Amino acid sequence: MKKNSEIKRREFITRSSSALLGSMLYSSLPGVLQAADKSKVVLVRKADLHSDNGEPRPEAVNEMIDEAVTALVDASDADQFWTGLIKPEDIVGIKTNVVWYLPTPETVNDALLDRVKKTGVKTENIALDDRGVRGNPVFQKATKLINVRPLRTHHWSGVGSLIKNYIMFSDHPPDYHPDSCADLGKLWHLPQVKDKTCLNLLIMFRPLFHGVGPHHYNPKYTWAYNGLLAGFDPVAVDSIGVEILRAKRQDYFGENRPINPPPKHIAYADSRYHLGNASLDRVDLVTSGWNEGRLI
Amino acid sequence: MKNSVKNFLIYGLFALLYLHNADSNAQNSKFTEKFLSVLPTEIQSWRLSSPTDSYLPDNLYDYIDGGAELYLSYGFRELLSVTYEAGGAPPIRVDIFDMGDSQNAFGLFTHSRETVEADIGQGSQYFMGLLLFWKDRYFVSVLCSPESDSSRQAVWDLGRRIESAIIQKGKVPGLINRLLPQDLDPASIKYFKHPVWLNTYYFISNENLLQIDQETECVLARYEQGLALIVVYAEETKARSAFENFTQKYYLQADHGGEPVQLPDGRWGASRITGSSVIAVFDAREREHVNTLIDRLEKYFTEHGGRHEKKF
Numbered sequence: 001m002k003k004n005s006e007i008k009r010r011e012f013i014t015r016s017s018s019a020l021l022g023s024m025l026y027s028s029l030p031g032v033l034q035a036a037d038k039s040k041v042v043l044v045r046k047a048d049l050h051s052d053n054g055e056p057r058p059e060a061v062n063e064m065i066d067e068a069v070t071a072l073v074d075a076s077d078a079d080q081f082w083t084g085l086i087k088p089e090d091i092v093g094i095k096t097n098v099v100w101y102l103p104t105p106e107t108v109n110d111a112l113l114d115r116v117k118k119t120g121v122k123t124e125n126i127a128l129d130d131r132g133v134r135g136n137p138v139f140q141k142a143t144k145l146i147n148v149r150p151l152r153t154h155h156w157s158g159v160g161s162l163i164k165n166y167i168m169f170s171d172h173p174p175d176y177h178p179d180s181c182a183d184l185g186k187l188w189h190l191p192q193v194k195d196k197t198c199l200n201l202l203i204m205f206r207p208l209f210h211g212v213g214p215h216h217y218n219p220k221y222t223w224a225y226n227g228l229l230a231g232f233d234p235v236a237v238d239s240i241g242v243e244i245l246r247a248k249r250q251d252y253f254g255e256n257r258p259i260n261p262p263p264k265h266i267a268y269a270d271s272r273y274h275l276g277n278a279s280l281d282r283v284d285l286v287t288s289g290w291n292e293g294r295l296i
Numbered sequence: 297m298k299n300s301v302k303n304f305l306i307y308g309l310f311a312l313l314y315l316h317n318a319d320s321n322a323q324n325s326k327f328t329e330k331f332l333s334v335l336p337t338e339i340q341s342w343r344l345s346s347p348t349d350s351y352l353p354d355n356l357y358d359y360i361d362g363g364a365e366l367y368l369s370y371g372f373r374e375l376l377s378v379t380y381e382a383g384g385a386p387p388i389r390v391d392i393f394d395m396g397d398s399q400n401a402f403g404l405f406t407h408s409r410e411t412v413e414a415d416i417g418q419g420s421q422y423f424m425g426l427l428l429f430w431k432d433r434y435f436v437s438v439l440c441s442p443e444s445d446s447s448r449q450a451v452w453d454l455g456r457r458i459e460s461a462i463i464q465k466g467k468v469p470g471l472i473n474r475l476l477p478q479d480l481d482p483a484s485i486k487y488f489k490h491p492v493w494l495n496t497y498y499f500i501s502n503e504n505l506l507q508i509d510q511e512t513e514c515v516l517a518r519y520e521q522g523l524a525l526i527v528v529y530a531e532e533t534k535a536r537s538a539f540e541n542f543t544q545k546y547y548l549q550a551d552h553g554g555e556p557v558q559l560p561d562g563r564w565g566a567s568r569i570t571g572s573s574v575i576a577v578f579d580a581r582e583r584e585h586v587n588t589l590i591d592r593l594e595k596y597f598t599e600h601g602g603r604h605e606k607k608f
Contacts, residue, residue: 101441155363167362174357177365180492212408213437214360214367214391218423258499261492 038284039236039277041229042071045290049205049226056205061107064289065115068230069199071286078115085198086144088120093142094128097149097165101217102208104148108201112146133168139192147234148201151241152208155216157181158263159242162200162234163275169193180261185273188234202229202241209248223248226290235269235276236283240296242266243280247295328376331392334461335378339450342380342388351375366407367393369490371400371510380450388440388447390454397433398466403487405430412482416455418465427455432466471513471528476596479589484518498523498563498579505545506574507538521589522564522580526597532572539569542576556586566590570598 044067049060066078075081086092094112096104109128116126127138134140152160157180166187167173176184187193204227212218225244231237242263249257270278277283287294328350337344349359352374356364359377367375373394380388395401405419408428413420417429417436425443429436438454440447469487486496489512491504496516508514511530516523529535547557547565556566564586567576575594580586 155360156365157362173362174364177362180365181362212421212423213426213428213439214363214393215389215437215439216363217439217441218426219441220424255497257497258495260495262495262499262502264502 038282039231039233040072040284040286041231041233041236041240042068043204043227043229043240043285043287043294043296044068044071045225045227045287045294047226047290047292050224056105056107058107058110061105062111064228065108065111065201065230067288068201068228071288072230072232079118082115082119086116086119086121088122090119090121090143091125091138091141092116092121092127092144092146093133093136093139094126094146094148095133095139095165095168096128096130097160098130099152099160100215102150102152102206102222104150104203105205108148108203112148112201116146131168134171134192142192142196144198145193145196146199146201147197148203150203150205150207151229151238151245153211153216153221153245153259155211156261157184157265158259158261159238159245159266161238161241161263161266162202163188163238163265163269166190166193179264181265182268183272184265185235185269185275188269188273188275197234198232200231200234200237202237204229204241204244207241207245207248209245209252221252225293225295233276235266235278238263238266238269239278239280240283240285244295251295327374327394331376331458331461332378334457335390335454336457339380339388339453340382340446341385342382342450345379345381345387348376348378351377367395367404369488369492370404370407371396371489380454385444386440386442386447388438388450388454390458391437391439392458393435393437395433395435398430399469399487401430401433401435401466402468402472403489404435406486407488407493409483409485416452417459417462418468420455422452425451427451429455429459430466431459431462432464434462469513469515470601471515471526474597474600475515475517475524475526476519476593478592479520481518484516486516488514488516494525500578501546503545505538505542507534507541519589521577521582521585523578524589524593525574525576525578526593527574527576529572529574535569535572535574539567539574542574543567554590556580556583558583568594570594573597 044064046060046064049056051057069081070078073081096109113126113128125138127136129136129139147162147165149162149165154160156177157164163184167176169187169190169192170176204225206222207225208217208222210221229237229241245259267278269275351359353368353372356367356372356375373396376392378390395404405428409421417431420429425439425441425447427438436458438451440451472485472487486493489510491508494500506527508527513528515526529538554566554568556564558564564580564583565578566586567574568590575590575597577586577590
């Protein structure tokens, strides 16, 4: 018996206007084919992402998102991707992140809302939320979720990852704290979440590679990486993100200083919860754009 | 008669609970009042916003969620959190943690320390808008990010006011004084009582191989020759059990005889047990470095206290 996510993804492919596009998409979606398949992750970087005031430029953000999703499925353009991914009858929740000092940039939230609206989904069937997802009527009825957040190191889970971004779907987040948040992957099997995520975007504009103080933040430990990671497999995208953080820490500290606590929840999301591929040799990374300091 | 006894017991229980809560609240308000009395309502263009927040171990998650575990692992008792707002400028967040004793406050401070400074309190560090310091049983954070010239002044001013409310100095854990001083990078010292911090500089294990718990004191420190770890257990039997478990699973041999072992990453390590303590060296480039360092560590540790007699 096929999993729901597989059926939805097959439906996405078969309803696509182009059979050729469908076959290409099919081969790009992780988990649809054999378990041994690689997961495709796209990294897009833009040297001139930030304006003089340090904020990401909306037009650059739009271009990066479009380029990433187009490359993810080898589509001819971004519209083809979005109309294949989301149907007008869908109810779409965009799970963002509002954490102090390093939230999902508004430019990214705006770009995603705009793209979902353009697929024909009714405005009242689209919501963007973080802390209130459990009580949000759109998220309660959602048929599709888009998962988007910036990457950062974290006091207890090692990193604030795409896997961790669903912690707000839990009625009691501390339940996931034991063993330094090892079982965050379990969140993805909650009824409000299971098999609904259609896209994962990990924002790497100014990632946090080390944290200090109670808010685990200091700009000293961020850098303008100017990147965006996209994929269907959250585990694979997180793994690539962590690898970039590791390389940055090596560069900064002059030694292979591990992310601590180790972000074991990403490996366990693969081995225990079967959400995707954590091992880099099972990730097909496609890169485009600015190459300097790519670190991977 | 039976009812009157029953009522007496019930009312007595309520009275005890009331007295207990009243006592706790009195202590809590004493903590917050101590610091609120020195915090200004205005500082430059920032104004103290109300209400101020106070957190205890069972609700610290409401404030810093997963981050709470770090503070709980260092014996957190209470937090006073206040915010100063200034129109469009970034807020200043002041967090004062009562860590129960100076050992925990020191340990928590070492968790973030990169250089040895003491411009304020018994140890401090300033990172681009973030002032951290410890004094006595308190760990203090004052943050305004991104920083500006005026916010930097305000952050330091608030830090000094808070420090002025802490009269006593606290003792540094005795274990720190038993660390060999030669070739030591003092800023690298990390003091903790939770296994998760073992991997701070070098990945050792995802498992608690050394059976560290809240009754165990640990210190990690960088030396020129490698990374040193000293773990002091409450009892010798616990030290023996942990040592055997560690050597069996980490080096994949039950007894390596204290001799250096080369790990798959090419680095050398060794460990020894002395009384109720385990001394280990990791991440050494050369076999000779391990031998030299662990001999000197053990000698200094033994000469400066012998068996660790501290009650935990």
